Amino acid sequence: MALQSLDIRRRSATTFVPPNARQTLEVAKLIDVSRCIGCKACQAACMEWNDLRDTVGFASGSYTNPPDLSDQTWCLMRFTEAEIDGQLRWLILKDGCLHCSDPGCLRACPAPGAIVQYSNGIVDFQEENCIGCGYCMAGCPFQIPRLRKEDSKVYKCTLCSDRVAVGLEPACIKSCPTQALSFGSKEDMRELANHRLADLGERGFSQAAIYDPPGVGGTHVFFVLPHGDRPRLYGLPEDPRVGPLLRVWRSGLARGLGVFTMFAVLVAGVLHYMRHGPLEVGEEENEEGGPH
Amino acid sequence: MADPAGQTGRTKGLSGRGGTTGPKELIVRHTNRERIVHWAVAVAFVFLFLSGLALFHPFFFWLSSLFGGGQLMRFIHPLAGLALVLLFYPYAAQVWSDNTWLPADRDWVKNMFLYMRKEHHPGDTGKYNAGQKLMFWSMVPIIAVLLGTGMLMWQPWFAPVFPAPLRRAAGLVHAACAFVMFVGVGVHVYAAYWTKGSIRSMVRGTVTRAWARYHHPAWYREITEREEG
Numbered sequence: 314m315a316l317q318s319l320d321i322r323r324r325s326a327t328t329f330v331p332p333n334a335r336q337t338l339e340v341a342k343l344i345d346v347s348r349c350i351g352c353k354a355c356q357a358a359c360m361e362w363n364d365l366r367d368t369v370g371f372a373s374g375s376y377t378n379p380p381d382l383s384d385q386t387w388c389l390m391r392f393t394e395a396e397i398d399g400q401l402r403w404l405i406l407k408d409g410c411l412h413c414s415d416p417g418c419l420r421a422c423p424a425p426g427a428i429v430q431y432s433n434g435i436v437d438f439q440e441e442n443c444i445g446c447g448y449c450m451a452g453c454p455f456q457i458p459r460l461r462k463e464d465s466k467v468y469k470c471t472l473c474s475d476r477v478a479v480g481l482e483p484a485c486i487k488s489c490p491t492q493a494l495s496f497g498s499k500e501d502m503r504e505l506a507n508h509r510l511a512d513l514g515e516r517g518f519s520q521a522a523i524y525d526p527p528g529v530g531g532t533h534v535f536f537v538l539p540h541g542d543r544p545r546l547y548g549l550p551e552d553p554r555v556g557p558l559l560r561v562w563r564s565g566l567a568r569g570l571g572v573f574t575m576f577a578v579l580v581a582g583v584l585h586y587m588r589h590g591p592l593e594v595g596e597e598e599n600e601e602g603g604p605h
Numbered sequence: 606m607a608d609p610a611g612q613t614g615r616t617k618g619l620s621g622r623g624g625t626t627g628p629k630e631l632i633v634r635h636t637n638r639e640r641i642v643h644w645a646v647a648v649a650f651v652f653l654f655l656s657g658l659a660l661f662h663p664f665f666f667w668l669s670s671l672f673g674g675g676q677l678m679r680f681i682h683p684l685a686g687l688a689l690v691l692l693f694y695p696y697a698a699q700v701w702s703d704n705t706w707l708p709a710d711r712d713w714v715k716n717m718f719l720y721m722r723k724e725h726h727p728g729d730t731g732k733y734n735a736g737q738k739l740m741f742w743s744m745v746p747i748i749a750v751l752l753g754t755g756m757l758m759w760q761p762w763f764a765p766v767f768p769a770p771l772r773r774a775a776g777l778v779h780a781a782c783a784f785v786m787f788v789g790v791g792v793h794v795y796a797a798y799w800t801k802g803s804i805r806s807m808v809r810g811t812v813t814r815a816w817a818r819y820h821h822p823a824w825y826r827e828i829t830e831r832e833e834g
Binding site for chain 1: 659660661662663664665666669674675676678679680721722723758760761764765769770772773774775776777780784787788791792795798799800801802813815816819820
């Protein structure tokens with residue numbers, strides 16, 4: 314959002330430092346899965362605030378509805394049945410962008426300013442700059458960004474950057490009736506998460522853990538998972554990383570070397586021509602050249 | 606040049622135009638169809654290269670303006686790629702046999718740097734020399750890989766079918782191959798500019814007898830045998 318144009322930490326496909334004079338407080342959303350009752354108020358609030366309406370689909374035999382994230386569904390409650398220690402558990406996960414500190418989408422993006430990361434940690438897509446290449450979707454370790462076919466632009470959760478910019482909490486937080494969702498400074502949220510973790514430990518969830526994966530530099534949406542040793546059960550990757558492929562593909566060094574070499578080829582051509590001149594077939598070569 | 610009389614004599618022959626009118630003077634090296642396809646491939650390549658460069662490094666993103674902005678450029682790039690593939694492979698099939706690797710080519714490669722300093726005669730070269738053949742045999746697989754990896758990334762048509770890690774790998778391989786292709790084409794263009802008479806042969810289609818005799822003696826022999834026979 315334009316309001317935050319002065320506090321940008323990273324800007325996609327930008328060769329120089331973005332404006333960063335103002336340093337805002339690093340924010341985070343804490344999702345305490347142990348408190349979530351799956352009411353979908355957050356999902357509805359997201360639709361409401363962002364004016365999103367997904368198409369009405371078909372029941373797929375699960376409470377998860379619509380079946381997947383899309384350009385019209387930026388927040389989705391996922392319901393999974395899992396057998397843990399011989400007991401059937403109904404796992405609920407609020408799926409959406411985690412706002413990584415080292416966002417794979419932003420690294421991958423070739424369009425200047427189509428993805429920005431504000432100094433408060435929010436990773437935001439600026440759709441007017443998006444060219445629809447889908448590199449962000451390849452770069453995201455969580456399969457969050459979704460391409461809208463109608464306009465060839467990619468959409469995802471903004472962490473209500475428009476609300477946060479004016480001191481409000483994201484719409485999903487406001488709607489949560491059980492305090493499964495909390496919003497504040499990253500520091501405060503970590504502290505709260507540790508409290509919740511201690512609580513869970515006392516209640517026998519010895520495997521409970523905080524999901525704030527270091528492979529993406531930590532996130533600005535993080536989870537307290539009762540079965541923290543097995544995030545995969547909830548549908549979260551075990552150890553998400555930016556990954557070596559993306560690092561090399563979009564690394565400034567590799568691409569800089571590539572461009573440098575291409576220039577070098579041009580320069581080599583010019584120098585060769587200056588030193589040796591053209592290869593011309595004169596009349597002398599005629600004589601020795603071949604049969605008459 | 607050392608023999609102004611000879612030069613004048615040839616110029617007279619050249620003024621006949623058309624290349625085929627003076628069979629003793631000019632030889633047809635590339636047919637009309639070949640040349641048109643070659644330049645169509647070249648136009649597609651320039652489109653692809655400039656738009657690819659814009660996506661490759663932000664330093665070049667301004668090139669997207671040449672294509673009506675980033676969105677349109679992103680839309681055109683894969684279509685131009687498809688066009689290049691459809692033009693290139695039938696053309697490649699046509700010149701396939703002329704690019705068979707022969708023992709004489711090893712000699713050319715061995716003396717490549719001397720050749721670049723004009724200190725080595727091309728030897729018994731056929732229609733294409735070893736440098737041209739290397740270009741041909743590098744482009745044949747590289748364009749195929751660019752097509753394959755490009756399909757993996759093509760939004761919104763094909764990319765959604767493939768998992769993200771595969772698309773990341775495709776992006777990396779696509780960029781690396783495009784880089785090799787640029788260097789290859791760069792050398793190809795310079796070599797054509799350096800070797801006087803080459804660009805003319807791809808524009809007008811004809812070369813002089815002296816040119817053919819010097820650069821492609823084996824091919825010239827074949828031509829003269831056909832003329833006599």
